[in-house]
Amino acid sequence: MEQLSPTAYVILGFVRNEPRSGYEIKALVDNSTRFFWAASYGQIYPELKRLSEAGLIVGSDSPTGGRKRTVYEITADGEAELRAWLRQAPETFEMRDEGLLKLFFADALPREEAVEILRSMRAKRLAVHQQLQAIEELKGEIEDPFPMIVLQGGLEFTRWFADWCERMEARLLDTAHEERSG
Amino acid sequence: MEQLSPTAYVILGFVRNEPRSGYEIKALVDNSTRFFWAASYGQIYPELKRLSEAGLIVGSDSPTGGRKRTVYEITADGEAELRAWLRQAPETFEMRDEGLLKLFFADALPREEAVEILRSMRAKRLAVHQQLQAIEELKGEIEDPFPMIVLQGGLEFTRWFADWCERMEARLLDTAHEERSG
């Protein structure tokens, strides 16, 4: 079997403990891994088919009323595949931050407007911080500690990033002041 | 005109001060914005054509010896477009971290192996930290302070992330120890 995409493992991970529909998986992703690994319907549904054909998950009909619904659960092969993946060193790390990109080219703006970029970035990071806090409060005591560790990492990261924006903002205002008075 | 992609603005930003070829732009990206905004040839060359057709940049032949070469520079319209973009609040922020994803599902592994994920992550962040340090040392005194601010942000981020991995590693080892002795 050609190797699976990381998104395939997201699915394997979420169907590991109880059967889930594609829709449920999407909702779970949006409430947890979205901040460091997103997935769209356009990935999830075809991936469910592929994993099913490969025998790593099995689907069963589980309609609600008259509406079709297929839930999937993991197989022994799927569990083995998931664990094998977890044991390999992580590869992909990507970031796309339009804010940093604008800051990079901010010399094209007058200083006062360049500072605005940092203010926007900071506001955005704080907003995400609050979203994560809201998620944190929802979760009670769970035996699996890892989702919470990752969530708290997200909280610390957004906090750090917001602080950095604040510090850089102050620094820019300082040098702008020096330039005017020097 | 339909709105441009952020990658289009990367190009506008890099041809702003002096004429650049597609190849040069790619090299510049790889040495600077790659960490928060990457771009491939498959984006750059078609984008150069589009921007040229839109009148935001102009190309001129600038062969080296017998080899064809087209360098592009920004037009007044292009400058205006770039500045207008810089004034809008940044939108895109994305992260894909396979390490965090594995950590999220690490409950499927025995604790000692889960710790390995954090060790890999930390090693990777430190390696990137060193890459950024190497870039930092290359740059002398330049009048435009923004690329250096962003670079130092990258240094601080990789440092923070590596430290976080180290702390979480210690925490996991602690609780694993407690479980064994409790």
Added chain:
DNA sequence: TTCCCGATATATCGAACCGATATATAAACG
């Protein structure tokens, strides 16, 4: 009780994007 809205569920499509690769010529180097 009927109607509408939001949630559930699945599927698809275009655009963007990545990474690899093909094809040249130029310069560098032993």
Added chain:
DNA sequence: CGTTTATATATCGGTTCGATATATCGGGAA
């Protein structure tokens, strides 16, 4: 002189994103 490395442009398959289409269900308002 031949080989490698850098410059330069172009393309192609596969992945992913975001938006949207379709349809049914449940709940609340008129």
